[in-house]
Amino acid sequence: MTWTQNFTPITDHLILSSLVALIPILYFFWALAIRRMKGYLAGLTTLLVALAVAVSVYGMPAGKALMSASQGAVYGLLPIGWIIITSVFLYKMTVKSGQFNIIRSSVLSLTEDRRLQALLVAFSFGAFLEGAAGFGAPVAISAALLVGLGFNPLYAAGICLIANTAPVAFGAVGIPIIAMEGPTGIAAMEISKMVGRQLPFLSAFIPLYLILIMAGWKRSLEVLPAILVSGSSFAITQYVSSNFLGPELPDILSALVSLFALAIFLKFWKPKTIFRFASEETAASAEPLNESSEKEPVYTKGQIVHAWSPFLLLTFFITIWGISPVKLALTGHYEGHNFLLGGINELGKLVTFQVEVPGLHNAIIGGNGQPIAAFFKLELIGAAGTAILLAAIVTKFLVHMPVKDFFTTFAEAMGELAKPILMISSVVAFAYVTNASGMSTTLGMTLAKSGDLFPFFAPVLGWLGVFITGSDTSANLLFGSLQKVTALKVGMEPVLALAANSSGGVTGKMISPQSIAIACAAVGLAGRESELLRFTIKHSLFLLLLVCMITFLQNGVLSWMIP
Numbered sequence: 001m002t003w004t005q006n007f008t009p010i011t012d013h014l015i016l017s018s019l020v021a022l023i024p025i026l027y028f029f030w031a032l033a034i035r036r037m038k039g040y041l042a043g044l045t046t047l048l049v050a051l052a053v054a055v056s057v058y059g060m061p062a063g064k065a066l067m068s069a070s071q072g073a074v075y076g077l078l079p080i081g082w083i084i085i086t087s088v089f090l091y092k093m094t095v096k097s098g099q100f101n102i103i104r105s106s107v108l109s110l111t112e113d114r115r116l117q118a119l120l121v122a123f124s125f126g127a128f129l130e131g132a133a134g135f136g137a138p139v140a141i142s143a144a145l146l147v148g149l150g151f152n153p154l155y156a157a158g159i160c161l162i163a164n165t166a167p168v169a170f171g172a173v174g175i176p177i178i179a180m181e182g183p184t185g186i187a188a189m190e191i192s193k194m195v196g197r198q199l200p201f202l203s204a205f206i207p208l209y210l211i212l213i214m215a216g217w218k219r220s221l222e223v224l225p226a227i228l229v230s231g232s233s234f235a236i237t238q239y240v241s242s243n244f245l246g247p248e249l250p251d252i253l254s255a256l257v258s259l260f261a262l263a264i265f266l267k268f269w270k271p272k273t274i275f276r277f278a279s280e281e282t283a284a285s286a287e288p289l290n291e292s293s294e295k296e297p298v299y300t301k302g303q304i305v306h307a308w309s310p311f312l313l314l315t316f317f318i319t320i321w322g323i324s325p326v327k328l329a330l331t332g333h334y335e336g337h338n339f340l341l342g343g344i345n346e347l348g349k350l351v352t353f354q355v356e357v358p359g360l361h362n363a364i365i366g367g368n369g370q371p372i373a374a375f376f377k378l379e380l381i382g383a384a385g386t387a388i389l390l391a392a393i394v395t396k397f398l399v400h401m402p403v404k405d406f407f408t409t410f411a412e413a414m415g416e417l418a419k420p421i422l423m424i425s426s427v428v429a430f431a432y433v434t435n436a437s438g439m440s441t442t443l444g445m446t447l448a449k450s451g452d453l454f455p456f457f458a459p460v461l462g463w464l465g466v467f468i469t470g471s472d473t474s475a476n477l478l479f480g481s482l483q484k485v486t487a488l489k490v491g492m493e494p495v496l497a498l499a500a501n502s503s504g505g506v507t508g509k510m511i512s513p514q515s516i517a518i519a520c521a522a523v524g525l526a527g528r529e530s531e532l533l534r535f536t537i538k539h540s541l542f543l544l545l546l547v548c549m550i551t552f553l554q555n556g557v558l559s560w561m562i563p
Contacts, residue, residue, distance in 0.1 A: 459504025
């Protein structure tokens with residue numbers, strides 16, 4: 001039997017219905033930020049609240065609500081949970097094999113300054129991983145690297161989440177932008193151009209903003225030249241690549257240009273003073289002087305390349321996994337004539353499973369009058385986590401790790417991540433219930449009622465979508481059509497509304513329950529998700545305000561910027 005979504009279940013009143021739809025979201029904020037529940041408990045109870053609202057208020061059949069939750073929980077395990085497990089596993093391998101000591105030394109040889117390390121690792125290297133993989137890998141890897149360098153775990157996680165703002169819209173080889181073309185009918189290239197005329201302003205500002213958070217205004221001015229090199233090189237490359245090459249490469253190219261530009265710049269320029277955290281300065285002053293202990297070991301270029309090889313391999317495999325024909329072959333959907341890809345395609349078919357969700361597939365009628373498809377999707381070799389696992393397997397031989405240690409390290413990673421992955425699965429399940437019941441659409445329709453102010457509030461839809469789903473891609477699919485229809489009603493260019501959805505969405509990534517859980521898991525702070533949310537939420541709202549202002553101005557006095 002089918003069930004039709006009702007977006008105004010409270011006496012056909014949109015505002016009252018939206019207040020009810022907000023209950024699970026408000027509960028989640030209360031549970032984490034005020035009640036300070038452990039993340040997995042907050043996730044599980046939020047899921048229960050969402051199920052209760054979906055069934056009792058929205059009239060969603062209980063069976064369909066439960067099956068929708070199960071669909072989300074499976075997605076939380078694969079691909080998202082799988083990426084986190086393999087990312088942390090690879091990092092732990094570098095630590096146990098001693099290679100991370102060399103990685104740490106190589107970064108310190110460029111700079112011992114914590115401000116500049118944040119720009120290199122959190123901003124540039126994290127953006128590269130976002131462009132190649134997405135789905136949590138950038139924050140997991142870059143935050144773990146910063147902790148290994150000596151950053152406070154909470155600080156490392158928060159800084160990496162904020163730094164991840166710049167590349168999210170073009171993450172995973174441009175999937176968020178490409179995905180919007182289908183439901184909206186607007187070419188991905190046009191959306192890419194418009195996003196590329198919004199995000200570079202944010203991208204140029206983020207490096208300065210990161211350092212302001214870390215060190216304050218005075219200490220930020222000390223490294224202003226490096227900040228300008230990092231931010232401007234990233235922003236200019238992001239604009240050029242998004243407007244002339246398309247949505248697939250802006251993150252990868254911008255990150256590489258920014259990373260190499262800053263690394264080269266630091267060969268010729270150094271800050272007058274080295275910035276370290278207050279806790280480090282206190283510890284250093286308490287230690288007796290020991291000249292030999294202060295000196296970093298000197299490693300050869302070969303040793304440094306060898307130490308970085310796990311992450312070079314990760315980059316290589318993730319990049320290969322992101323190439324469109326390869327991606328299709330890995331999931332059994334390749335239709336070309338290449339012999340090698342044809343063989344991979346046959347393997348992909350054997351280990352890729354797409355099963356209709358019982359009682360849910362085509363059993364819900366959406367707002368457009370069409371049934372909504374629902375599948376359990378398991379892409380065992382096509383998932384980015386499998387690419388990271390391959391990097392880990394090759395790393396085992398490169399660092400000569402015994403088989404026993406290899407499996408012990410994997411088991412340790414699994415054990416440490418059990419509760420964070422439970423949280424992730426529960427919040428993704430909550431997102432699926434919210435979408436399937438129509439609660440997300442109710443909230444979107446309410447914001448769309450803002451009329452002439454809609455250009456200002458359009459990014460808020462994307463922000464809300466990413467908070468709920470944890471994905472800019474999902475937020476674009478969720479609200480893309482609504483953005484286009486509303487833009488046409490209020491006289492706004494549809495391509496600007498779609499870009500605003502994606503650009504606004506990037507500011508919601510740092511407070512998404514999935515992102516919070518991933519970051520905490522990566523730095524060993526499982527159970528302290530509430531602290532991280534309290535750290536990031538004010539920055540999320542501030543950056544969202546900037547995107548709202550940019551969109552509002554581009555709809556009026558800066559309309560010449562619309563392609």
